[in-house]
Amino acid sequence: MTPTSASVDHSRRRDLIEASLKRRHARERRFRRLGLGAVILGMGLVAILFASILMRGVPAFWQATFTLDVHFDPEVIRVEAKPERGPGESEADFRERHLAWQGQVGMVNWQQLLDRALMAELGEVEARQARDLRALIASGERFALRDRFIEDPDLLGQTRSLKLLASANVDVWLKGNIDRSLPDHQQQLSAQTRAWADALHDRGVITNAFSTALFLNPDSRSSLASAGLAGAFMGSLFMMLVVILLAVPLGVASAIYLEEFAPRNRLTDLIEININNLAAVPSIVFGLLGAAIFIGYLGLPLSAPLVGGLVLTLMTLPTIIIATRAALRSIPGSIRQAALGIGASRVQTVFHHVLPLALPGILTGSILGVAQALGETAPLLLIGMNAFVANVPGTPLEQSTALPVQIYLWQGNELRNFFEARTSAAIIVLLGLMLSLNALAIWLRKRFETRW
Amino acid sequence: MNRIIKTTAIAAAVMGSVSVAQARETIQIAGSSTVLPFASIVAEEFGNSMAQFSTPVVGSGGSGGGLRQFCQGVGENTIDIANSSRAIRNGELENCQANGVNEVLEVMFGYDGIVFASRADRGAFALTPGHVFAAAARQVTVDGEVVDNPYTRWSEIDAELPDQEIVLVIPASNHGTREVFEEKVLDPGCDSLGMDGDACHSLRGDGRIIEIAGDYTETLARLDAQADAVGVFGLSFYDQNRDRLQVATVDGVTPSLETIGSGEYPVSRPLFFYVKGEHLDVIPGLAEYTEFFLNEMVSGYGSPLEDAGLIPLDDDERAEALAQFQARTLVTGE
Numbered sequence: 001m002t003p004t005s006a007s008v009d010h011s012r013r014r015d016l017i018e019a020s021l022k023r024r025h026a027r028e029r030r031f032r033r034l035g036l037g038a039v040i041l042g043m044g045l046v047a048i049l050f051a052s053i054l055m056r057g058v059p060a061f062w063q064a065t066f067t068l069d070v071h072f073d074p075e076v077i078r079v080e081a082k083p084e085r086g087p088g089e090s091e092a093d094f095r096e097r098h099l100a101w102q103g104q105v106g107m108v109n110w111q112q113l114l115d116r117a118l119m120a121e122l123g124e125v126e127a128r129q130a131r132d133l134r135a136l137i138a139s140g141e142r143f144a145l146r147d148r149f150i151e152d153p154d155l156l157g158q159t160r161s162l163k164l165l166a167s168a169n170v171d172v173w174l175k176g177n178i179d180r181s182l183p184d185h186q187q188q189l190s191a192q193t194r195a196w197a198d199a200l201h202d203r204g205v206i207t208n209a210f211s212t213a214l215f216l217n218p219d220s221r222s223s224l225a226s227a228g229l230a231g232a233f234m235g236s237l238f239m240m241l242v243v244i245l246l247a248v249p250l251g252v253a254s255a256i257y258l259e260e261f262a263p264r265n266r267l268t269d270l271i272e273i274n275i276n277n278l279a280a281v282p283s284i285v286f287g288l289l290g291a292a293i294f295i296g297y298l299g300l301p302l303s304a305p306l307v308g309g310l311v312l313t314l315m316t317l318p319t320i321i322i323a324t325r326a327a328l329r330s331i332p333g334s335i336r337q338a339a340l341g342i343g344a345s346r347v348q349t350v351f352h353h354v355l356p357l358a359l360p361g362i363l364t365g366s367i368l369g370v371a372q373a374l375g376e377t378a379p380l381l382l383i384g385m386n387a388f389v390a391n392v393p394g395t396p397l398e399q400s401t402a403l404p405v406q407i408y409l410w411q412g413n414e415l416r417n418f419f420e421a422r423t424s425a426a427i428i429v430l431l432g433l434m435l436s437l438n439a440l441a442i443w444l445r446k447r448f449e450t451r452w
Numbered sequence: 453m454n455r456i457i458k459t460t461a462i463a464a465a466v467m468g469s470v471s472v473a474q475a476r477e478t479i480q481i482a483g484s485s486t487v488l489p490f491a492s493i494v495a496e497e498f499g500n501s502m503a504q505f506s507t508p509v510v511g512s513g514g515s516g517g518g519l520r521q522f523c524q525g526v527g528e529n530t531i532d533i534a535n536s537s538r539a540i541r542n543g544e545l546e547n548c549q550a551n552g553v554n555e556v557l558e559v560m561f562g563y564d565g566i567v568f569a570s571r572a573d574r575g576a577f578a579l580t581p582g583h584v585f586a587a588a589a590r591q592v593t594v595d596g597e598v599v600d601n602p603y604t605r606w607s608e609i610d611a612e613l614p615d616q617e618i619v620l621v622i623p624a625s626n627h628g629t630r631e632v633f634e635e636k637v638l639d640p641g642c643d644s645l646g647m648d649g650d651a652c653h654s655l656r657g658d659g660r661i662i663e664i665a666g667d668y669t670e671t672l673a674r675l676d677a678q679a680d681a682v683g684v685f686g687l688s689f690y691d692q693n694r695d696r697l698q699v700a701t702v703d704g705v706t707p708s709l710e711t712i713g714s715g716e717y718p719v720s721r722p723l724f725f726y727v728k729g730e731h732l733d734v735i736p737g738l739a740e741y742t743e744f745f746l747n748e749m750v751s752g753y754g755s756p757l758e759d760a761g762l763i764p765l766d767d768d769e770r771a772e773a774l775a776q777f778q779a780r781t782l783v784t785g786e
Contacts, residue, residue: 099503099504102503103502103503103504106500106501106503139756143500178695179695182695185694186572186694186695187694187695188692188694188695220496221489221492221493221496222492222493222496222497222756223496295529296529299527299528299529300529301476301528301529302480302511302529302531303480303509303511384480384482384511386511386512387480387481387482387509387510387511387512388488388492388495388509388510388511389507389509390492390495390496390499390507391478391499391506391507398478399478399480399509411669412485412666412667412669412670413669414489414668414669414688414689414692414693415692415693416669416672416692416693416696417693417695
């Protein structure tokens with residue numbers, strides 16, 4: 001080999017490298033652009049999703065509301081005085097008397113009070129227009145009047161300025177969610193009701209007020225405008241409590257045992273594989289399991305948040321175990337060795353040294369698991385939690401729905417014009433809860449994170 | 453460490469409280485999605501009017517699903533009432549009896565119309581059962597011969613119909629509505645084309661018939677996606693969405709409370725709910741709920757249920773339904 005040939009060889013090699021370098025740079029640029037494109041596409045789709053939900057849902061947080069002077073007319077409310085508990089009267093006797101009184105109050109024609117309040121605004125209304133008149137105010141408001149009276153019987157004979165929800169169709173009409181130019185036979189409200197609604201709106205009797213009903217009321221079907229999320233929210237809350245009380249301690253304990261104490265053998269390998277598989281099992285399978293075991297075999301009640309919580313616990317356990325094990329594994333072995341080296345027992349090592357360091361990871365995993373459970377719908381459908389429940393549950397054993405199920409139910413309601421917006425509003429509430437849970441997880445991680 | 457022990461103890465306590473079965477005080481209802489809105493309204497009014505009882509809980513699942521749950525047995529973890537948009541079948545009754553549910557009380561509370569509706573911005577339909585059958589069947593008679601369904605546009609079936617693609621969105625077989633659709637539309641249509649037997653219920657499989665297992669909102673969503681489609685709805689659903697839908701006449705009759713009540717409009721059916729006799733003395737308010745439901749003020753003319761689209765019973769039918777329930781007349785099956 002002569003030096004000349006060597007330098008020729010060298011320059012050829014350089015040419016080759018330079019040529020390929022160009023190709024490699026081009027490839028890298030292509031890959032980067034592709035990756036950036038994917039991110040932009042993904043973010044764009046998320047933005048479209050959020051924008052469409054927000055645009056539809058945010059207006060539903062405000063609802064057409066009457067401000068009316070209602071006179072609690074003693075001519076209409078003919079009931080005895082509210083029973084007081086007499087001396088020496090037993091609790092049961094008093095409750096019975098109180099119940100009888102409530103029955104009496106319930107028989108009062110509360111609708112008449114509403115009609116009169118409206119007529120005070122609109123002038124006399126002919127008898128044949130009674131139906132048009134009643135279409136203005138949400139039908140559930142008569143019960144609201146009754147409950148207000150039961151709460152405070154001194155209202156008798158007084159006039160109060162009250163906020164009353166307009167009916168769902170009036171809300172739809174005033175917000176323009178139905179095409180206002182459609183002919184009469186395609187409208188939900190009669191021409192007279194529409195004219196009244198417009199007139200009252202112009203005079204400020206009907207205003208678009210922030211809807212507390214959406215947060216304070218349970219679901220309703222007889223008075224659609226009063227339908228709210230309170231029942232579903234409490235149902236979800238009870239389920240999350242059950243999940244937090246069961247899945248988190250169980251999951252963390254199993255993870256600690258498997259990671260720190262269990263011997264490595266075929267059995268623990270098998271368990272590990274099974275846990276990983278369980279994490280990938282579709283959630284509906286847990287629903288079937290729950291329906292068979294908790295309701296069919298153990299005889300727990302249908303539609304109860306307790307059962308929902310148990311099913312979601314089963315679903316969340318693998319997630320928490322895997323997250324906890326990963327958190328424990330990321331703690332350097334030197335920490336354990338140091339603790340053992342100064343004479344700590346294994347339990348002391350784990351609970352005094354490893355666990356506190358792994359806590360941020362464990363908390364993050366647990367919160368994400370709980371957030372996932374919060375958004376879960378499919379298994380709940382199988383244990384009867386997709387029922388219509390008009391009460392706010394007071395205990396985890398009372399029937400209830402959950403937030404995601406409520407979204408599903410509202411999505412299926414017949415009155416699309418009203419519930420399309422209502423559904424999106426419920427989605428916003430659920431998303432808000434999820435975001436705050438995730439934010440909490442991030443905050444906890446940042447707060448307790450240790451670097452080495 | 454201490455905290456973990458405490459949490460575990462609380463968890464154990466929760467588990468423990470589970471075994472203490474608590475008498476159910478709330479009526480549990482499930483079944484037909486057609487009946488669901490009516491039953492929910494009654495449940496709510498019942499809870500509001502009767503302070504001593506709690507508001508019943510109403511689930512869906514279709515008539516078949518509801519009756520299956522109903523027949524799972526007797527006990528607090530089974531439902532008390534099954535809503536159904538068709539009468540209970542003999543097979544279902546046998547299933548009930550096999551599981552110890554011997555006292556099945558039938559309550560008929562009103563009628564519902566089934567309507568064909570298309571998008572308001574498309575052509576108007578004046579249908580006959582023959583048209584629907586010709587659009588839906590796997591095989592039809594053309595010039596006296598049975599052939600595979602050749603029709604792709606409504607105008608090919610009848611020049612009077614709009615020149616639109618045939619797409620028919622019908623309820624799947626888990627719905628009671630499907631049975632009525634077959635009995636009241638397909639069967640007469642099949643007859644009018646001179647066919648009979650299995651061919652009457654055998655539907656074309658080329659994607660022009662779309663079966664919906666969910667509720668009418670799903671059918672409506674289909675109509676949004678496929679502008680030409682014609683959907684099968686309950687009258688009450690159509691009524692609440694008149695701004696988007698237009699209803700088809702059947703045999704020249706427009707469906708309405710009046711024409712269905714009088715029987716002039718052919719596609720209607722009675723609505724039922726089934727009460728578990730064994731639960732009447734166990735679950736508080738079950739008998740009261742049933743009688744409340746049948747009250748004129750609740751399900752008669754001018755009632756909230758009529759506003760929601762129910763076609764009420766006439767006075768005689770109402771009295772009979774109530775008498776039948778009060779005498780605790782059991783369903784025996786034919």
